[in-house]
Amino acid sequence: MTDSVVFKRRDFLKLVGLGAVGAAGCAPPADKLIPYLVPPQDILPGIGYWYASTCRECPVGCGILVKSRDGRAIKIEGNPAHPVNRGGLCARGHAGLQGLYDPDRVTGPMMKTAGAWKPVSWDEALQTATAKLTEARSAGKSVALVTENATGSFHKLSAAWAAAAGGTHLVYEPFNTHALREANRRTFGVGAVPNYDFARANMVISFGADFLETWGNPVGQARGFSEMRARPESYFVTVEPRLSNTGANADEWVAAKPGGEMALALGMAHVILSEGLGGGNGGMIDAVRDWTPEAVELQTEVPAATVRRLAQKFANAKPGLAVAGGIASQSEHAVAMIAAVNLLNHVAGNVGETVRFDRTLDFDSVASLGDLQTLAGQMADGSVGALVVHGANPVYAAPAWTGFAAAMDKVPFKISLSGVLDETTEHCDLILPSLHALESLGDAATARGVFSIIQPTMQPLPMFKTKAAGDTLIALARGAGFGSFPSTWSEYLKGEWRGMHGRFGGGKDFGGFWDQTLAQGGVWEDVTGTSPGWSGTPVFAAPELRGSGDLALVLYPSPNLFDGRGANKGWLQEIPDPTTKAVWGSWAEIHPDTAKKLGIAMGDAIKVETESGSVSVPAFVWAGVRPDVVAVPLGQGHTSYGRFAKDRGVNAVALLAPVQDAASGAVAYFGERAKVSKTAAAGELVRTQRERSQHDREIAAVIPVSALLGLNTGRGATEGPHATGEHGAGAPGAHGGAAAGEHAGGHHVMAGSLMLHPLQSKPGKYTEPRIKDPNAKVPPHSVSAAEQPVIVRSPRQIPVDRGNYGTATHRWAMAIDLNSCTGCTACVAACYAENNIPIVGPEHIKRGREMSWIRIERFEENLKPGPNDVRFVPMMCQHCSDAPCETVCPVYATYHNPEGLNAQVYNRCVGTRYCSNNCPYKVRAFNFFDYSAPEKPSFAFPEPLNWQLNPDVTVRSKGVMEKCTMCIQRILEGKGTAKDEGRAVRDGDITTACAQSCPTQAIVFGDLIDPESNVSKLSHGERRYWVLNELNTKPGVTYLKKIQREVAST
């Protein structure tokens, strides 16, 4: 084609002149430029740098990589090399950024004078603090230090500091693993949190352990769990009175009577022992003699036949895995219950196989509730002269009857090192704010053999005058004249690591070792665990429910907010709870039958009352709880802690009676009865998904194990030209031809029948499959795994290979394995972080105006105890090859790009919203207000939250539609890098934020044209299907059906 645009010289000059005028008139001068006249070492403006560090959002300590752009941390991702999480990261981990940029962070040292916080200078604050510490010490009183479970060098420093100061160091974690460690100590002789190998187990039975949410090492466990679930023969049973999100992934839900978990475990052990299915000795059968399946049936309402069946299956699993945790392990007989599960593991021969004491999680120094009460007692009687708190929030999380909050008022001087005004800090007299973990240097040794490094990913934020907590402690100690510490925290830390140098240095000098450690995020070694024998059988006793009322109260940690420390982060408030899909508040879950009896409907205000207290919350009515249970999540109801957390929902800790596990001293979160009644007012129940059934529309599809295995053998038999035709073709576009050819040949019966959907129109004159020319070249943008069979809607249909997109060489696509997806919502948080998605608050979510580009749809096919069928579908833009949104946009704001992406041009969007109406997946989010304009009330990024914004992604203005771009900025970056290196893009070079974050690697991103790419192979696999395929949208996102196991009827 000749160039139609030929400029004459005069026209050119005119245009140049016009352009100059326009440029001068349009562009306002920038207020600030990044003055890189003297560039910082190794930093290029506009290039993201990744720093390895350790997540400190919960005690587990996953390895993370933090992306820093132009000196700002903007994204956290899991560190694939880290042994704790192996690349995944949960929603809480992603939201660490919002803690760093929390607009309600304390900006500098503050002193409480006459009940109000007044800013003071660091010098003055430190002087006051040291004077008070000296005063306390000289008065012969002790100095107490309360911290979170920091582990590593900071733990050592804290312990040494407290010892030198002459006081106690209390490591406070609300969800400590005290009962678990105590039970292991008594039964195995090892007081540690074991490493559970979910990947190896063929059958997992969970006694209340929410191991995919908050309990143990959720991200690492989720990874192992998905490896187990990939095997069709694996089996997962959950035993709990309320179906947690972990339980939702189970094949079978055994809704034992609340508190009946122990009896069930013992009953199973009884069957294994009495039928001689496993190991164990004669003493054990005596210990479980009373728990015959029939006796268990009486105690748990689980039929004896089910107990037998489960026990036999479990013993034959070899190895199986039984885990006890969560709420079930937090009763007054927690140790007995965990010991029962240990016994079950022991007799089934799982100890040392799937229950190993090698990479144990370090909870060793976490204080028990008894320690907390001892300290509270000391504080109350005036023997504590000063209290220093860092990170922990016992005033919120510890029940009022521990007396901690009241005792704090008796301490003459309290210092908080926390950077946020949480409830405990509000009780203090002085705040010496410390750096956020992402700004600080440190380490964490959260698992045995793992020494993880925490490194500053950016300069401390300039608006916050903060100091490293270690430095503050050292300054206080030196000022008050106790202990002998190096002059700075970094010296102390390096001193600690000099010891590590000898162990891990490998002959390098310390500088080289240190740099290498920082680069890889720490050092780790393989550890072998002792394989403990059975050391003693404790007395087994089941918890008795206390108090009056008809319902057993189940409190559980919120998957998003954990013990409440996530509540000040907008993302975690706005990302729906995986189970209820509720946001920004608390609720109480009750069974429909109970609700009917009490006259309660969904969302009604109800009062949950125990003898210790009461809370008013909206009701969430569903069949995922037993009729004799009311379940309330923890984590909300802060009286302080910032704008997102304050006065939102209720703190259900208030319902706890003063009961502890006798053996371990842990708080009994379970063991009370509650009364439920209707009340006048409570918060509103705001949900993002109201309809929980898919009405037979095959949004979330399953494939029975038998069909899958049959399919596999069937494919094996016809292996040959067809199989190679599908996967082995190298030329772009060969899929369509090969697949169509296969269809025409009458093979591939299964895949063909998958296409015939009950909703699909009956074939007519023009809807017969058309055989495509196998040699026809299909351009990249129209390649779709959903190519076969091609339905010709009209004889005059324009072939898809017309147009000028011929030069593209990629078709970006996704494959999402519903068998792996656990519904955890980590991907949603990753998307918020990567794509500058604003939070809108509950008032707008009520109207469905959440801006999230990806959501986890939850479909409950079967919610009765027994065979469990809850399905999760991560739903984002499907990047359809025949996209319904594209044809209806009057201005081409949404169009198909050459690489198959359904692109949205924000600048061109007029906001007719027609695209959203015509999108059958409803994955488009509309900017109803101006979330990006600081002067508007709807501004979603108050300073410094706006520092987190990804400069590679536009912040959208009001009135435009937006949606998943498949992280086009990451695609461009990957392509750019490949080009710089003079090579083609390789599979795995580019991945999206959601796929990267997924703890179970359920989402795979890649190029559908490359037949060898992971996404191509998955998209042509036997489990593939497309959501709403009957609409012929030819989605770029292929789903893989969930494997449905057969559950016996007894």
Place this chain on the structure above:
Amino acid sequence: MSSDEAKKLSHAATADAGPVITQKSLNDDVLRMISKPGRLWWIIFIIDLMILAVGLIAERNQILYGIGVAGHTRPVMWASYVANFVFWVGIAHCGTLVSAILFLFRSHFRRAVYRVAEAMTVFGVLTAGLFPLLHTGRPWFAYWLFPYPNQRQLWPNFRSPLEWDVFAVTTYLTVSSIFFLVGIIPDAAVARDRTNNRWLKLIYTVFSMGWTGSNNQWKNFYGAYLYFAALATPLVLSVHSVVSWDFAMSQVPGWHSTIFAPYFVAGAIFSGVAMVINLLIPIRKAFKLEHIVTVDHIEKLSKLVLLTSSIVGYSYLCEFFSAWYGPSKVERDLFWWRATGHFAWAFWIMFTCNVIIPLSLWFKPVRRNMGLLFVLCLSFNVGMYFERFVIIVTSLAHPFNPSTWDVNYRMSWTEGAILAGSFAWFFMFFLIFVRLLPAFSIAEIKETLTAPMRRKPS
């Protein structure tokens, strides 16, 4: 046409019912309307402007803060604004129908009513045309929907039904305005010759386009009128068909249906004729023109209402039948939910007002009772508004993917104010029209008068 019927329709025959209409008295009666406005007119006009001001304030908020001040939700991304658009386009249908189609069919009863209907059409389109603009997220860029030449070589998407709307509505506005302005030429000339006010004279001079009443002018006038009537007739069918394709061309269950075009056209005529009756009854009363716009004329119109209502009712039943009979479970679910679900009240208001109440028009006394007819026609338009609401909101609230089902749409005060403002905007034009231009076609009514000293009408 039998002579009896001809008698009924001619004004001469109604002489015993009212004063005898002569050429002079007709001029006087019609032109009396455009004399100096009285107090009542001013009160109504000022109230009207106040309502309009409230609507403008609401629109200002919407532009300033974003479309979120309206009640739209996901999945209900369209709601009252698009319903308003369809409603007003529907209202705008009657004018062209009465003036063009009935003209071609030589239904002479149109002569007394067509000017009001045509004015209603033009003002209805002017009102309807606002909504596609103000329902967008960024109305200041709505001109991008027009295919104007630009340096970026960007062109609108001609596959989008919204783009078709742009052309359908602008074409309809152009043609109906021209038709309106052509028809008014001889009457404007009468007004021009009578007025003494300089400014009014100037206005009428413009409207009358130099009309002198020469034979040649009459010849061209009738030629043009016939030509425009022929041109406008297909538009009556096409405009609302195109509007219906906004829905039918999408794949939303409840929208994706081939019946939409005839169904919408019938509905539009139904609501438009009802609106004409609603306008005529107060006008003939207020200006004492019962002898010009007779009960017979109104009765003819109400028969048209009855006809179209039965087409609309048939369409409703047909939709349900095809949902039941057809293979799509999604469609079936939607229609069941529409009639029984959360928005069932809206559906049953629609069904009652548009199908059941119009059955009363089978009875002649009802058709000839002006007060009752007025109330009935009001209810028809309420029903037709709810029809659009039901089609738009219930279909969107219950789409393919059950996880996105939600009934969270509530009309906000902004939407209410803008809806009220749209009525105020329409009546602002209409009030000015009845005081400024001859609201009844003097020239055409004269054709029905008995020539002086003759016994039979022409």
